[in-house]
Amino acid sequence: MGHRREGIMNLEDFNPLSGKRVEILDEEGNLIGEELRPAVLTDEMVLELYDKMVMLRAADQQALTLQRAGRMGTYPPTLGQEAANIGSAAALETGDWLTPSFRETGAMILRGVPLKLIYLYWMGSEWGSHFPEGVNVLPICAPVSTQTLHGVGLAWAAKLKGERAVNLIYFGDGATSKGDFHEAMNFAGVFFTPNVFFCQNNQYSISVPRSQQTATPTLAQKAIGYGFPGLMVDGNDLLAVYAATQAAVSRAREGGGPILIEAQTYRLGPHTTADDPNRYRTPDEVKEREPFDPLRRVRIYLERKGLITDDIERERREGYEQMARGEAREAEAMISLNPDDLFDFHYSQMPPYLTWQKEYYHRILAAQREFDRG
Structure with a gap:
């Protein structure tokens, strides 16, 4: 997997067969793996990324409000997966590509997609997929796992053209049981494409728990069968997600080939607004996971550093709530009722x-x- 580059963690230390995963900040805001923290990930940058997580949660809540009011169709919340969204997308560079599934609202915004267009898409308008020029993000992909093939194709094209662009492909744990995923992994391994496969393992494929989807102890080890490495990361740890993705992106850019990251997180909300999670999991299970909320641990850390207070947090949250309402109004104004x-x-x-x-x-x-x- 290559030698450690300056300021970037060594991926060789995290073979998934060892059961070891990347962890830097625990659920109580304590640094438990500071040696893995990239030099670029200063406290100021952590604050910036936390700010994006707060924004994402406000945007998410506004979408739920719109859906409940009949102003938006089915929507997939990202509650509990903010660190996986923001930490991973932040590791990309200009010219890189992002291939989303359908629960990457934060990652898409971070890479230049206006929130109003994401709202517009979930309101039923395909104009929501018409991104501004220069935004290297593919449209939202609702069919499970089909986007993995698109992302590999883009990466192969970049390689053929001699470009240094990396393609970050998102999907959920359920996608690893689909044929498209395995075809994409096989192609990436054979043609050594500059891909980072990023699995948001939120423990449920709609209602099917992770334990009933596959017999492998981890999802990351599936990469080994296709000839390239995989690693596990605490998907609720913003710092760990960034560090792991940064190392994987750097490796792919330098010609090291593809890699699979399994971000182990938990979906605190429903699969979509059409889903009732109480039918397949208990409220007690969710309550047990709430202390692992990705925003909570980062806020505790930043509070100890004196970088955030209750007043700052309240002002930040209210500002993003107002922003999300404005984006929703703009999205509704863009809806075309022309039958043509x-x-x-x-x-x-x-x-x-x-x-x-x-x-x-x-x-x-x-x-x-x-x-x-x-």
């Missing part, structure tokens, strides 16, 4: 059968308006 949008953007030149359907649909709408007028 159903037909006009499938082909560069509309085929005759679609032209006929469009004309027929307009006749139906005209008849409906005539009926409504009585």
Whole structure:
């Protein structure tokens, strides 16, 4: 896996078969692996990343409010997975690519996707996938694991073109049971693509617990069968997630090939707003996991450093809540109710059968308006 580079942890120390995982900050805000902390990850940077986690939680809560009010469709909350989102995406550099699944709101925002577009997507408009020029982020991918192939393809293209771009691919633990994931891993291993596979293992594939998905002790060790390394990281530890991803990205950029990171986290909320988690797990189980909240440990650490107070926290939270409400209003203002949008953007030149359907649909709408007028 290569030698330790200056300021970057040595990945060789974390073979998943050993059961060892990357940990730097424990749930009580104590530094337990400071020797693994990258030099660039100063307390000031930790504060900046914590700020993004607070933003993500506010954005998430606003989405839930919109959904409950009937102003947004089904939405997948990131509650409990903020460190996995923010810590990983922060390790990318300009020119790198991010390939999300559907629970990477924070990672996407960090890489330049406006929150209003993410809201717009979940409101049912595909214009929410029309990102600004220069934003190297693929659209949200709801089908489980299919995006892994897209991410590998992009990385292979970058390698063929002689570019130094790395592609960070996100997916959940359930995706590791899908054929697309294994095809992507095999291709990446054979062609030595600059990919970092980032598994947000939140312990549930909707309602199916991790224990019923695979017989392997870890998900990270699946990489070994495809000829490249994997490692485990405490997915609720912002510092550890950043350190592990930074090392993996650096390795891939320098020609070291792909790697699989298993970020062991926990989904505190539902799979989506259409899900009732009480049907497959108990409230006591969730309560046991609440002390491991990724925001809690970072706040404790920053409070001890004198970098955050209750007043600062309240002002920061209220500011982001206001921001999220504004983004939601902008998203709603962007929704198009033009029925032609159903037909006009499938082909560069509309085929005759679609032209006929469009004309027929307009006749139906005209008849409906005539009926409504009585």
